[in-house]
Amino acid sequence: MRTVLRTMAELSLTAGLVLALFVGYLSWGTGEYTHRQQGDLHDDLEQQWNTARARKLAAAGTRQRVAAAAPAPSEGRAYARLRVPKFGSSYQYTVVEGVGVADLRKGPGHYPGSAGPGEVGNMAIAGHRTTYGGPFERNGELARGDEILIDTATMTYSYKVTNRIVVRPSRTDVTAPVPGRPGRRPRTAMLTLTTCHPKFSAAYRLVVFAELAGRRARTAAA
Structure with missing residues (x-):
């Protein structure tokens, strides 16, 4: 009996160590991968922004018109920058275009086809x-x-949180142009953030809704 108990204890210790290593990989290993990807996305975004500013300067003083909003980049590329003042000045993520598995491993992902920054409709972003x-x-x-x-390259859009709910994964209507009302024509500019709930589970989705509250021009250094 003593030998059996010792063996069970050793197996439990080994299982605990394996579990701890696995959890460590999930929190640190995958995070390190995202950190590297965020660096690449940041460079991609800065390049896009510099190009956009150059186009605007080139058009200034001429009759050429610059599009109000540049077309969305291809999936997997940098899309915009997300900041949440409540989480501190260091909280900054480059949002990638796309919500596929590979996209979300890079950082928060913009749902293709959803509204763009400041646009009427619902700008939907998913994240781990x-x-x-x-x-x-x-x-x-x-x-x-x-x-x-x-x-974005030239503007900062401020959204204010209006609601936070928990839904089942099947509730894809939360990312509709009018959340919860597919087919309804939008009249306001909204932002929706979706993520898994609770932590370490995909049983539900935590959804944060926000509405556009203002916008301001930004410089290259801002």
Whole structure:
């Protein structure tokens, strides 16, 4: 009996160690991958922004018109920058275009076909809650009135949180142009953030809704 108990204890210890290593990989290993990808996306975004500013300067003083919004980049490329003042000045993520598995491993992903920054409709962004850097780990802390910022080449769009709900994964209507009302024509500019709920589970989705509250021009250094 003593030998059996010793063997069971050793197996339990080994299982615990394996589990600890696995959890460590999920939190640190995948996070390191996302950190590297964010560096590449940041460079990609800066290049896009520099090109956009150059186009605007070239058109200034002429009759040439610059499109109000540049077309969305191809999936997998940098799309915009996401900031949440409540989470501190260091909280900044480059949003990637696309919500596929490979896209979300790079950082928060913009749902293709959803509204762009400041546009009427619903700008929907998905992100991991715990693994791959957990960009949306603290989304459960967001409350009504909290500010979410979206930066583009020349503008910063300020959204204010209006609601936070938990739904089943089948509730894809939360990313519709009018959340919860597919087919309804949008009249306001909205932002929706979706992530898994609870932590370390995909049983539900935590959804944060926000509405456009303002916009301001930004410089290259801002």
